[in-house]
Amino acid sequence: MLETNKNITLTGISKIDGVQVAYMSATISSDGGTGANVNKNITNQEVYNANKVAVRADIAAFETKVYEVEDELSKVEE
Numbered sequence: 001m002l003e004t005n006k007n008i009t010l011t012g013i014s015k016i017d018g019v020q021v022a023y024m025s026a027t028i029s030s031d032g033g034t035g036a037n038v039n040k041n042i043t044n045q046e047v048y049n050a051n052k053v054a055v056r057a058d059i060a061a062f063e064t065k066v067y068e069v070e071d072e073l074s075k076v077e078e
Contacts, residue, residue, distance in 0.1 A: 024040050
């Protein structure tokens with residue numbers, strides 16, 4: 001029997017002076033039934049090491065956006 005799932009995918013890129021430093025992605029079940037699967041990858045370790053505060057702020061902002069989408073979905077379910 002076929003089962004299908006509908007998901008929402010968010011992606012984000014942290015850049016410093018135009019250089020990609022980190023890539024973030026999240027997959028959220030559109031029914032709000034499961035928590036998001038969030039992935040973070042540092043793509044330029046040297047620039048990351050020199051700019052950790054800024055890149056970590058971007059990662060935190062991305063995670064906040066993921067939470068916002070999760071919260072929107074849970075409101076629809078209620």
